[in-house]
Amino acid sequence: xxxxxxxxxxxxxxxxxxxxxxxxxxxxxxxxxxxxxxxxxxxxxxxxxxxxxxxxxxxxxxxxxxxxxxxxxxxxxxxxxxxxxxxxxxxxxxxxxxxxxxxxxxxxxxxxxxxxxxxxxxxxxxxxxxxxxxxxxxxxxxxxxxxxxxxxxxxxxxxxxxxxxxxxxxxxxxxxxxxxxxxxxxxxxxxxxxxxxxxxxxxxxxxxxxxxxxxxxxxxxxxxxxxxxxxxxxxxxxxxxxxxxxxxxxxxxxxxxxxxxxxxxxxxxxxxxxxxxxxxxxxxxxxxxxxxxxxxxxxxxxxxxxxxxxxxxxxxxxxxxxxxxxxxxxxxxxxxxxxxxxxxxxxxxxxxxxxxxxxxxxxxxxxxxxxxxxxxxxxxxx
Amino acid sequence: xxxxxxxxxxxxxxxxxxxxxxxxxxxxxxxxxxxxxxxxxxxxxxxxxxxxxxxxxxxxxxxxxxxxxxxxxxxxxxxxxxxxxxxxxxxxxxxxxxxxxxxxxxxxxxxxxxxxxxxxxxxxxxxxxxxxxxxxxxxxxxxxxxxxxxxxxxxxxxxxxxxxxxxxxxxxxxxxxxxxxxxxxxxxxxx
Numbered sequence: 329x330x331x332x333x334x335x336x337x338x339x340x341x342x343x344x345x346x347x348x349x350x351x352x353x354x355x356x357x358x359x360x361x362x363x364x365x366x367x368x369x370x371x372x373x374x375x376x377x378x379x380x381x382x383x384x385x386x387x388x389x390x391x392x393x394x395x396x397x398x399x400x401x402x403x404x405x406x407x408x409x410x411x412x413x414x415x416x417x418x419x420x421x422x423x424x425x426x427x428x429x430x431x432x433x434x435x436x437x438x439x440x441x442x443x444x445x446x447x448x449x450x451x452x453x454x455x456x457x458x459x460x461x462x463x464x465x466x467x468x469x470x471x472x473x474x475x476x477x478x479x480x481x482x483x484x485x486x487x488x489x490x491x492x493x494x495x496x497x498x499x500x501x502x503x504x505x506x507x508x509x510x511x512x513x514x515x516x517x518x519x520x521x522x523x524x525x526x527x528x529x530x531x532x533x534x535x536x537x538x539x540x541x542x543x544x545x546x547x548x549x550x551x552x553x554x555x556x557x558x559x560x561x562x563x564x565x566x567x568x569x570x571x572x573x574x575x576x577x578x579x580x581x582x583x584x585x586x587x588x589x590x591x592x593x594x595x596x597x598x599x600x601x602x603x604x605x606x607x608x609x610x611x612x613x614x615x616x617x618x619x620x621x622x623x624x625x626x627x628x629x630x631x632x633x634x635x636x637x638x639x640x641x642x643x644x645x646x647x648x649x650x651x652x653x654x655x656x657x658x659x660x661x662x663x664x665x666x667x668x669x670x671x672x673x674x675x676x677x678x679x680x681x682x683x684x685x686x687x688x689x690x691x692x693x694x695x696x697x698x699x700x701x702x703x704x705x706x707x708x709x710x
Numbered sequence: 711x712x713x714x715x716x717x718x719x720x721x722x723x724x725x726x727x728x729x730x731x732x733x734x735x736x737x738x739x740x741x742x743x744x745x746x747x748x749x750x751x752x753x754x755x756x757x758x759x760x761x762x763x764x765x766x767x768x769x770x771x772x773x774x775x776x777x778x779x780x781x782x783x784x785x786x787x788x789x790x791x792x793x794x795x796x797x798x799x800x801x802x803x804x805x806x807x808x809x810x811x812x813x814x815x816x817x818x819x820x821x822x823x824x825x826x827x828x829x830x831x832x833x834x835x836x837x838x839x840x841x842x843x844x845x846x847x848x849x850x851x852x853x854x855x856x857x858x859x860x861x862x863x864x865x866x867x868x869x870x871x872x873x874x875x876x877x878x879x880x881x882x883x884x885x886x887x888x889x890x891x892x893x894x895x896x897x898x899x900x901x
Contacts, residue, residue, distance in 0.1 A: 335832075336825030338877045339844035343837075352766040352784055375825075378817035379799065381789035382828040400764070403757060418784065419758030426749040429756070434763060437774035437782045441808055444786070450773075450799075451817070454786030466784045467763070470756045499745045505738060506720060526731045529738040531720035538865040551731050558863045572711050572718035588865035599872050601818060632814050654745070656756075661737070661744045670733025688853070691846030695873075696866065698853040 330708055331385045331460035332686045337375030338694075340687050345385070348456065348464035353400035356468035358410060362485045363458045363705040364389035365686075365693050367515050368628040371585050372449060373690050376601060377630055379438065379450040386447040387705070388414035389489045390458025391481060394468075403469045410472040412465055413655035414489040416444030416455055419470035430652035435466065441631060443652065451631065459686060461707045473659060478667070482704060486516075486673035487662060490702070493653040494520025494582065495662060497626035498528055500649040501578035506531035510567060510576040510616050512609040514542035514554070516702045517626050518582030519676055522550035525578075527670060534576070536563060536612070538588055541699045549675055557589055564615045575618035583609035584627025593635065605629035611637045617646060625650035679703040773803040795824035826880065845877055 331345045348357055366389055372380050394408040404410065417424050417432035423443075424432050435444030436453035444466075447457015456463060465472060475484045494517045503509060509525040511518045514537035525533045534553045535546040543554035557563040568575060585605030586598045589612070597606035605627070613623045614637050623646055641648060665671045678701045681689035692700050711718055728734045737743050753761075763783045770790055774781050791799045798820035806813035832839045842848065849855070859867055 335839055335844050336829060338873065339839065339841065340846075341840075341844045351787060353764055375821060378814045378821065380821055381791075381795075382824045383789045385788070402759070416784075417756070418763050419756030420753055420761055420763070424756055424758070425753040426751050427745075427755070428749065434782050435784050437772055437778060437785045438803070439775050439808055440777040444784075450786070450789070454788045456786070456788045467758070470758050496745055499737075499743050502740060504740060505724060505735070506717075508720065524737075526727070526734045527737045528740075528743070529724070529735045531722070531724070531727070538863065540862065556863055558865045574712040574718055588869075591868055594869055595872070599869065599876060630814075631808065632811065658744050665733060665736065668733065668736070670736055687844055687846035688849035689846070691849045692853050695850075695855070695858075695870065696864070697849065697855055697858045699858070 329461040330683060331456070332387065332683065334372065334380060334384045334386060335382055338373065340373065340386075340690055342684050342686055345460070347462050350396060350398045351464065352466055353398045354467050354469055355398040356394050356401060356404055356465045356472070357396040358390075358392040358412065358458075358463050358465050358472070359395040360390050360392040360458050360460060360463055360707050362391050362481050363387045363460075363707065364485055364490070365459070365689055365703050365705065366489055367517065368448070368584065370690075370694050371605075371628060371630065373694060374586070374598060376585055376598065376605070377449045377451060378632075381450060384447065384449070385456040385460050387457030387459030387463075388446040388448055389485055390446070390463065391475060391484045391488065392458070392463070395462060397468060401468045404472065409475045411475050411484045411488055412446070412458070412472045413492070414445055415471070415652065415655055416446060416453060416466055417471060418467055427654060427657055428651070429654040429656060439631070445652070459683065459705050461683070471656070473656065476663065479663075480674060482674035482677055483666060483672070485704065486677075486702070487659060488655065489653070490516040491520045491662060491671070491673045492655040492658040493517050493626055495524040495658055496651075496653040497521040497580050497582060497624050498524035500624035500651070501525070501580060501622050502647075502649075503528040503530055503578055505529035507577040508532045508534070508571055509578045509580065510534045510536065510613075511552070511580045511582055512536050512612055513582035513627070514539065514546040515582065516676055518580070519546055519550050519701075520673070521580050521582050521626065522546060522552045523671065526551065527665065534567070534570075536567075539696055542701060545676060545701060563589075564612060567616045571618075576616055576621065577618060578622050578624065579613035579617040580624045581609045581613045581627045585629045587627070597634065604632035604634045607634045607636045610634075614641045614644070614646065617644070619644045620646070622647045622649060626653075677702045677704055681705055683707045773800055775803065775808055777807050793827060795820040795827060798823060829880075841877060841881060
C-alpha cells in the first residue's frame with residue numbers, strides 16, 4: 329500500500345509499505361478515504377516530539393471503510409463507513425471508565441503521561457497513522473463510529489480531532505452567559521473553539537493571530553472580533569484596553585508548541601528543541617485573562633519543560649484546564665449541532681491534496697502558503 | 711468598570727447575539743455539556759464488553775516506560791527499535807522514568823541518529839533521500855511562496871530563514887566530509 333513516511337525533520341515522502349495486519353482480536357483494518365494534516369502533526373514534522381522514528385506514518389485524523397475485522401469484533405463489519413477518533417482507547421481502564429478516553433492506560437506502553445494517538449510518535453504508543461491507504465484500528469468495538477448517512481465525509485474527518493478539540497477547549501473554559509472569551513490562534517482548533525464559545529453563550533469572542541487571512545476567516549466563520557498581534561507593540565496591553573482593563577473571563581491557547589510572538593521562545597523551542605514547546609500563546613493566555621479567570625489549553629506541547637509564567641498564574645488565582653480531547657464523548661452533541669446547521673466543519677478546508685503529493689502538503693501547511701488553513705489528504709484508493 | 715464592583719457590559723445583549731449568530735446559547739447550561747462533569751463513572755458507556763482486554767502478542771521485547779507495571783495489553787508496532795538509535799531508545803526506556811529530562815533528551819538524540827543513519831543507508835538503495843522532493847519546497851513555486859509572504863505582517867517571517875539552514879546543514883556537512891575524505895584517499899594513492 330502507499331503511505332506517508334517520515335524521513336527526518338522537515339522531510340516526508342510516500343512509500344510502498346506492507347498493508348497493516350490484525351494484531352489483536354479486536355482490531356479492524358480501515359481503508360482510508362479521507363485524512364487530514366493537523367497542526368500538531370507539524371510538531372512531529374519539525375522533529376520536536378521525542379521518539380519520532382524514521383519510517384513512521386503520521387495522521388490522527390482520518391475516516392474510511394472497514395476492510396477487515398478481527399475475530400472478536402462485534403460492532404463493525406466489512407464495508408462499514410467509519411470515523412475514527414484520534415484517541416486509541418480500551419474503554420474499560422480506570423480512566424476510560426470515567427470518560428477520559430484520551431488518558432487511556434491500556435494502549436501506550438511508551439508513556440503513562442499520554443494516552444494512545446494514531447501516527448503520533450512512539451511517545452503516544454507507536455501506532456501508524458491514517459495518512460495512508462490502510463490503517464490498523466485497535467479496539468474496533470469501542471473507538472470508531474459509523475458515519476451518519478447524512479454527514480459529508482469532509483465534515484466527518486474534521487470531527488475526528490479538530491472540531492471536537494475546539495469544542496472541548498471552549499467547554500474547559502467553563503463559559504457562562506456574557507463571558508468575554510479570547511482565543512489565541514486562528515488555526516482550525518482556534519476557529520472551532522471561537523465558534524463553540526458562542527454556542528456556550530459568550531458575550532464577546534476575540535481571536536488573536538498574526539496571519540491576516542486566518543483572522544479574516546475567524547471574522548467570517550466564527551463571527552469573531554480579530555486582532556493581528558504583529559501590529560501591536562504589546563498585544564496584552566491592547567487586550568486590557570479593550571476589556572476595560574479587566575481582562576478576559578476565559579482565554580484559550582489554541583496554538584501550542586510552535587507559537588510565534590517571541591523570537592527567543594520560538595527559536596529555543598521549535599528550532600533548537602531546548603524546550604517542550606514555545607509557550608508564547610500560553611503565557612499570553614495567562615496574561616490576558618482576568619484574575620480568577622480560566623485558561624483552557626488545547627495547544628499541544630512536548631514532554632520536556634517549557635518556560636511558562638507560572639507565578640502570574642498563581643498570583644492571579646487562575647484555573648488552568650487542559651487535556652487531550654476525549655473525542656467520542658463530544659460526538660453526539662456535535663452531530664446535533666451540525667444537523668441543526670450551527671456548525672459546518674468543512675467551511676475551513678482550504679486544500680485537498682493527493683496522498684502522493686503529501687510532502688508539498690506539509691510544506692504548504694507549515695510555511696502557511698497559499699492561504700492554507702486546513703489541508704485534507706485524499707488517498708489513491710478513495 | 712474594573713475598579714468598581716460591576717462587570718463591564720459587553721456591546722451586544724444576549725438577545726442580539728442569539729439573533730445574529732446561528733446556535734448562540736445552544737449549550738448555555740454549563741451543567742449540560744458533553745464533558746461535564748469531567749469524570750463520569752460508567753464502565754459500559756464506551757461499548758466495551760471486557761473488563762481487561764485480551765493481550766496482543768509481543769513479537770519482540772517491546773520497550774516500555776518504567777512507570778508502567780507491565781506491558782499494556784495493546785500497543786503500536788510501527789517501527790521497532792534498530793541499530794544505534796534503537797540501542798539509545800532502549801537505554802532511555804530501561805534506565806529513566808518519564809519524569810527525568812535524560813529520558814526525553816536521549817530519545818531526541820536517538821531521533822537525530824535515526825534520521826542521519828537512515829539517510830546514509832538510503833544511498834545504498836534504489837531510492838536515496840532527496841531533500842528537494844521530501845521537503846516539499848518545490849511548492850514554494852506552485853503555491854505562491856512569494857505572494858504568501860510579500861506585504862504580510864507575519865511574525866514567522868523573522869525565523870523562517872532558519873528553516874533551510876536547519877534542513878541543509880547536515881547535508882552540507884556530510885557533503886564536505888565526503889569530499890575531504892575522497893580528496894585524502896586520492897592524494898594518498900597519488901603519493
